[in-house]
Amino acid sequence: MKSNTGHRNDQGRVAEEGEEVCGEQLGAMENARKRCQAPSTSKSLMATEDDPYKIDPLIALIDMDCFYVQVELRLEPEWRGKPAIVVQYKTRHKGGGIIALSYEARERGVKRFHHADDAREVCPEVKVFVVPELHGKADLTRYRDAGAEVIRVMKKHFHCVERASVDEAFVDLTKEVKQLLPRYLSKELKLTPEALGSTCIAESHSVEAWLDQLYLKLEEDPEAFVASSVQLNNFALAIGAVLVNDLRQDIINVTEFHCSGGISYSKTLSKLACGLNKPRKQTVLPGNAVGPLFNKTNIIDVRMLGGKLGRSIIENLCISTMGELCKVEVPKLRQYFSEETARWLASLAVGIDNEPVQERDLPKSIGCSKNFLGKEALSTREQVKKWMEHFVSELSVRLKKDQAENNRSASLLTVSITYVKDPFKIKSGQSCSRCAPMTSYDNEAMVYDAFMVADRLLTSLGYRNGRYHYAVINLGISASKMRDGGFTASRIDSYFRGQKKKEVDDSQIFPGNKYSELKVKGRDASKIQLGKAKEVRERKGSITKYLNQASPRKDAQGGQASHHQQQKVRTEHMESKSDTETRLGQLLQATRSQRMGKVRRLFPARFTDEGGTRLGGRQRRRVPQ
DNA sequence: CTTGGAACGGTCC
């Protein structure tokens, strides 16, 4: 992947194209940034007296190496340097599914889609760490907390940090780099290979040569250098690399965790760069390297193109690399995609995504869920209630911790359910979600709300002799719409609107209605007594309004989680069973064939027709030429 | 027996 053995001429030629394109992309990026009102970068191309140097936005992506494994290795360091994996549900299928694997394990041929038993087959001495279980489900707290440790270090170094996942964050380096620029240009500070540390330069063999080249140009003609956006941007990238290297070293010092980094001009490019030299390395992706790199980059491997959209591009245009996509003109793209999508793709094909780094280091939602496949599927009220209790037990602890640490409270509680007619003869599955206001972190209140919402939906789909007509194969709850501070009377009052009669008999599931006697500690009971909260559910508020439309959808729908795994498997080019080979696969196949949300906009013409065919000729909107 | 989990963020209507 790294070394370019042949096609020198070809790459050289495209490199020039890339350079040219990149020069143009910067202006486009800036315009889009202004539209997006990214405060820290919106003026980056504007030279003013205070800010004499025009540089493009500089974005880094930090991604922890085999993160869950590192978390386990910090707890049991004797396994460092050995093949190791982290699995979920050891007692289940084939010793549990792998969710993280060390680089030593990767060298031995272990794959993420393997199970523990598979891993032992190809690598008998592999160390298997098992995700902790609590309340009958996997408990990822350990890894979330470790991720927060890392973010904390990042915030120490940079103001604008966007938590992208449990082990990834984007950083906007623009301001910090711009501040240092004069001191580096004046030689007060010097860019050295040592300062760059574990840096690689994409499409370049040596950091030294790259730096030498940079300084050669600076010495040659300093005025021309600072006037050249290409030179200045490369210089800025190098400064960014120093800052990111320092950050990564600090992360090691503070947390013992190693990570990789990507430094470039957009989230897309930084993410791509980060993956080029994993692990324990950071990669600078300069503008002039984008073209050559894109020539060998599969479309599927680019952020946001790893799913249906990417596959449709490949199928429709009969291409496979970003370099090829770059050569496709907007009018051609318009044959298959909407105007908006076509333009967006054309930008992305030169590395522009117009996404500012958001200053957000906390998750926006906190939730938990679990699959119940085959005989595990839930079909009684008692089962659903039991699992709601488990979920709430986990969630309330996490929410209270979040409230204490971050001074915020969730205002929305969402229940999501995937259900099928027969969990053993999966022919169609449907997923849905319902929400209720969150007015306290009281366990029983949350259980009541979550269960009532779920039960109403499932009951309305059919209920007889103590069993729902549908079996629940995935159940989850999530807290979101975070607001500053704790729960206040006015906040809770705002939920009391309208009136509606109770629709479901809860007397058997909640005997004695103990729930209505609960109170929130430390609050004005007359206002926020949970008995009042219960009224919400009996009135015509946001909950019941939607329960009335509980008729099953016609489209097939499978568990989101599983569906996503499928996406991941394809993205990583890992061989695995085709969907028709397994029962679950059939469900997932149905899932993917359903209607396409955002993608309807993205694939107006062809893809839609094909989707319609798969669905049995269902008619879809066709976008005018 | 059937098993590709469990979170997240975001867009669209």
Add this chain to the structure above:
DNA sequence: TGGACCGTT
């Protein structure tokens, strides 16, 4: 807005 759906780790 809520809810369905997509993309991602």
